[in-house]
Amino acid sequence: MDVxxxxxxxxxxxxxxxxxxxxxxxxxxxxxDLELARGTASVLVAGLVEDELLQESPPKEHARxxxxxxxxxxxxxPLALAADLREDTWTLAACExxxxxTVLATRGHDGTPGDALHSxxxxxxxxxxxxxxxxxxxxxxxxxxxxxxxxxxxxxxDVDVAAALALGEVPLRVGNDARLAGLAEARRGHLRGVDxxxxxxxxxxxxxxxxxxxxxxxxxxxxxxEFGHMPLTGGDEPCPCGARxxxxxxxxxxxxxxxxxxxxxxxxxxxxxxxIVAAAAEGDRAAVAAIxxxxxxxxxxxxxxxxALDPGTVTVSGLGVALVGETxxxxxxxxxxxxxxxxxxxxxxxxxxxxGPLIGAMxxxxxxxLTREGLDFxxxxxxxxxx
Amino acid sequence: MDVxxxxxxxxxxxxxxxxxxxxxxxxxxxxxDLELARGTASVLVAGLVEDELLQESPPKEHARxxxxxxxxxxxxxPLALAADLREDTWTLAACExxxxxTVLATRGHDGTPGDALHSxxxxxxxxxxxxxxxxxxxxxxxxxxxxxxxxxxxxxxDVDVAAALALGEVPLRVGNDARLAGLAEARRGHLRGVDxxxxxxxxxxxxxxxxxxxxxxxxxxxxxxEFGHMPLTGGDEPCPCGARxxxxxxxxxxxxxxxxxxxxxxxxxxxxxxxIVAAAAEGDRAAVAAIxxxxxxxxxxxxxxxxALDPGTVTVSGLGVALVGETxxxxxxxxxxxxxxxxxxxxxxxxxxxxGPLIGAMxxxxxxxLTREGLDFxxxxxxxxxx
DNA sequence: CTCTTTTGTTCACGGCTAGAGCATAAACTG
DNA sequence: CAGTTTATGCTCTAGCCGTGAACAAAAGAG
Numbered sequence: 001m002d003v004x005x006x007x008x009x010x011x012x013x014x015x016x017x018x019x020x021x022x023x024x025x026x027x028x029x030x031x032x033d034l035e036l037a038r039g040t041a042s043v044l045v046a047g048l049v050e051d052e053l054l055q056e057s058p059p060k061e062h063a064r065x066x067x068x069x070x071x072x073x074x075x076x077x078p079l080a081l082a083a084d085l086r087e088d089t090w091t092l093a094a095c096e097x098x099x100x101x102t103v104l105a106t107r108g109h110d111g112t113p114g115d116a117l118h119s120x121x122x123x124x125x126x127x128x129x130x131x132x133x134x135x136x137x138x139x140x141x142x143x144x145x146x147x148x149x150x151x152x153x154x155x156x157x158d159v160d161v162a163a164a165l166a167l168g169e170v171p172l173r174v175g176n177d178a179r180l181a182g183l184a185e186a187r188r189g190h191l192r193g194v195d196x197x198x199x200x201x202x203x204x205x206x207x208x209x210x211x212x213x214x215x216x217x218x219x220x221x222x223x224x225x226e227f228g229h230m231p232l233t234g235g236d237e238p239c240p241c242g243a244r245x246x247x248x249x250x251x252x253x254x255x256x257x258x259x260x261x262x263x264x265x266x267x268x269x270x271x272x273x274x275x276i277v278a279a280a281a282e283g284d285r286a287a288v289a290a291i292x293x294x295x296x297x298x299x300x301x302x303x304x305x306x307x308a309l310d311p312g313t314v315t316v317s318g319l320g321v322a323l324v325g326e327t328x329x330x331x332x333x334x335x336x337x338x339x340x341x342x343x344x345x346x347x348x349x350x351x352x353x354x355x356g357p358l359i360g361a362m363x364x365x366x367x368x369x370l371t372r373e374g375l376d377f378x379x380x381x382x383x384x385x386x387x
Numbered sequence: 388m389d390v391x392x393x394x395x396x397x398x399x400x401x402x403x404x405x406x407x408x409x410x411x412x413x414x415x416x417x418x419x420d421l422e423l424a425r426g427t428a429s430v431l432v433a434g435l436v437e438d439e440l441l442q443e444s445p446p447k448e449h450a451r452x453x454x455x456x457x458x459x460x461x462x463x464x465p466l467a468l469a470a471d472l473r474e475d476t477w478t479l480a481a482c483e484x485x486x487x488x489t490v491l492a493t494r495g496h497d498g499t500p501g502d503a504l505h506s507x508x509x510x511x512x513x514x515x516x517x518x519x520x521x522x523x524x525x526x527x528x529x530x531x532x533x534x535x536x537x538x539x540x541x542x543x544x545d546v547d548v549a550a551a552l553a554l555g556e557v558p559l560r561v562g563n564d565a566r567l568a569g570l571a572e573a574r575r576g577h578l579r580g581v582d583x584x585x586x587x588x589x590x591x592x593x594x595x596x597x598x599x600x601x602x603x604x605x606x607x608x609x610x611x612x613e614f615g616h617m618p619l620t621g622g623d624e625p626c627p628c629g630a631r632x633x634x635x636x637x638x639x640x641x642x643x644x645x646x647x648x649x650x651x652x653x654x655x656x657x658x659x660x661x662x663i664v665a666a667a668a669e670g671d672r673a674a675v676a677a678i679x680x681x682x683x684x685x686x687x688x689x690x691x692x693x694x695a696l697d698p699g700t701v702t703v704s705g706l707g708v709a710l711v712g713e714t715x716x717x718x719x720x721x722x723x724x725x726x727x728x729x730x731x732x733x734x735x736x737x738x739x740x741x742x743g744p745l746i747g748a749m750x751x752x753x754x755x756x757l758t759r760e761g762l763d764f765x766x767x768x769x770x771x772x773x774x
Numbered sequence: 775c776t777c778t779t780t781t782g783t784t785c786a787c788g789g790c791t792a793g794a795g796c797a798t799a800a801a802c803t804g
Numbered sequence: 805c806a807g808t809t810t811a812t813g814c815t816c817t818a819g820c821c822g823t824g825a826a827c828a829a830a831a832g833a834g
Binding site: 001002003005006009010013142144150194195196210212217218219220221222223224225226227229230231232234235236241242243244245300303304305307308309310311312313334335336337338339340341343345 | 388389390392393396397400529531537582583597599604605606608609610611612613614616617618619621622623628629630631632690692694695696697698700721722723724725726727730732
Binding site: 002004037038040043063064065 | 788789790791792793794797798799800801802
């Protein structure tokens with residue numbers, strides 16, 4: 001490591017602090033928080049403004065002395081395009097440093113890779129430009145290290161997302177929706193500042209992420225977080241994943257539909273599941289029973305993971321939000337070791353509603369950008385002002 | 388971060404490289420591996436020698452040009468005292484930088500905190516001195532973040548190890564044996580260089596650690612790795628931990644004894660378990676059946692963890708070494724998701740025999756020492772040569 | 775014995791941050 | 805409304821760090 005790395009480290013630290021703090025900290029606060037000398041902060045901010053990464057604006061409130069300024073995203077600064085691909089729609093948003101985002105488009109699709117990825121690719125290519133530093137995509141299936149995507153319940157097998165989107169040289173980050181929801185929770189939700197956090201995202205089945213100091217555990221092949229495929233039902237019913245007795249069979253949309261006698265899986269299940277949740281809220285007995293059974297199973301699963309991994313806080317998103325409650329907490333508590341019951345982790349519904357995967361996709365792009373390489377590339381491709 | 392941190396970073400990197408490489412790399416290799424300029428390496432090594440951290444000796448073999456030297460531990464350099472506390476004995480070793488260790492003492496005890504920790508404390512205090520930078524202790528039970536130790540099957544509850552050992556100001560690192568065995572495996576065993584590794588240590592019950600880039604996941608309360616307490620037996624038999632259906636009931640020494648009709652737990656079980664393993668090796672049917680049943684259960688547990696966490700390699704130590712084989716691998720494979728079966732992680736017996744916990748205790752001491760604070764303290768407490 | 779190869783040592787150079795002193799801009803005081 | 809107070813930004817110097825080139829050293833090759 002040399003002196004150049006030192007400067008890069010401090011530049012990145014400052015930029016990261018602005019981003020993670022949602023551009024809400026003044027320069028003087030940043031200087032104190034990062035333990036920089038005022039002169040150093042001065043040079044760093046000037047450099048970042050020069051490079052069109054930050055811009056300083058006057059803050060809303062003043063204190064006693066000389067007013068400080070509020071570093072925020074530069075109007076010509078980097079943008080991340082984030083897309084949330086679901087089984088029947090996709091949403092596309094442009095996000096700037098600090099996390100501010102604008103939804104650019106939403107569109108339905110027919111569930112085939114052809115239609116879904118073709119239309120999304122076209123929308124993305126339309127928005128590309130010199131400010132775009134990467135594209136992040138959240139997908140409802142495991143993304144392997146080689147970039148191929150499987151979404152079993154839509155019959156997507158080994159789909160090469162990068163090729164289908166045809167984005168050329170623009171860096172593409174594809175991630176599993178559950179993991180990205182966890183990443184978002186760690187950066188802008190209830191797992192912020194938590195040393196070890198567990199996030200469970202329930203969609204058609206449960207998945208999630210283990211967040212260690214704000215970073216999701218990727219796993220060796222990039223597919224950690226398949227918490228739904230631990231054999232916790234107690235039975236040996238075959239799971240579509242190929243194993244038996246998986247938690248997935250008892251938690252998630254598929255399980256919910258099966259509980260009320262509907263056929264699980266394939267396409268239109270999301271609305272039906274939402275209807276069951278709504279019916280349960282109004283006291284429908286069958287719906288309540290289905291929700292309760294799911295909550296018990298999820299509680300047991302969370303308990304198993306808490307025993308094994310000792311997270312400080314647990315968050316739940318997606319359909320799982322409807323499962324958070326007394327039943328789930330009791331079931332989790334029963335599954336805990338006596339030792340853990342003394343200080344059980346809080347189990348919280350996500351703070352980000354259904355925007356978790358989208359926000360996570362953004363964060364994954366900025367995680368790649370906020371590196372020495374990312375910034376060097378940005379600097380190299382800016383038009384020079386002098387010379 | 389300032390320029391001083393830069394120097395500290397490079398000093399630490401060099402020292403860490405010497406330690407992790409078991410003092411087997413020459414100065415020129417280190418210079419290349421760490422991408423240092425030769426001049427920088429020169430200054431760094433000189434400083435570390437000056438501080439009595441390293442000493443250079445002539446290497447065994449010469450190549451063509453000017454002979455390089457082999458940086459190794461200094462004869463007056465730092466020592467870690469590492470102790471492995473088991474249910475009926477303890478072992479104490481002195482370890483130098485690079486991992487070289489000498490067993491200083493082994494002694495039996497009666498299983499009470501009084502006898503065990505009193506005798507160990509006395510042995511430790513005898514060996515303390517200016518070279519000792521810390522004491523690491525491996526214990527067969529969960530160590531909470533507040534430093535208290537429980538060993539349920541010996542009726543140790545809330546044992547304050549630090550107070551009992553009475554080591555004064557010397558830093559004490561107490562760790563769970565399973566986690567430390569995993570740490571050792573990550574540094575000097577089959578998990579070396581593995582991005583995400585899973586280690587399972589089987590003693591009276593199974594425990595372990597998740598190793599992420601060589602560092603064990605501590606968990607929020609310091610007690611991650613209790614893999615034995617996931618409800619994977621399929622039943623709801625009560626577990627001494629307070630939960631039900633735990634994997635612990637089906638894997639480990641207690642389970643093995645129960646399988647052959649002996650009473651589980653308390654004191655002398657280790658020899659009996661070893662006898663069962665030996666009998667199984669000679670074909671005794673009841674013993675073989677017990678081992679096979681354990682292996683199946685452990686395989687299922689490993690499969691569940693592999694699904695959830697996606698490790699690249701799995702290692703097994705302790706009694707678990709006797710369980711590694713075709714039965715375990717098949718059982719694990721059956722529990723894997725189809726997706727994971729394409730590239731299942733290798734499941735390997737530990738490379739460190741039964742020295743894992745002791746080595747892990749050493750590593751935990753050096754992990755604390757090989758920090759800027761640790762080195763600053765060392766430097767501050769050395770006798771000054773000039774002035 | 776001389777050449778070649780590789781490594782260690784030394785030193786001038788550019789870059790970095792700390793810290794002090796000064797300049798600045800707002801709020802407070804009366 | 806003008807002087808005072810307070811916090812912050814800016815500028816410059818000092819001290820430290822790593823780089824890289826030139827040189828010295830030490831061994832094997834021929």
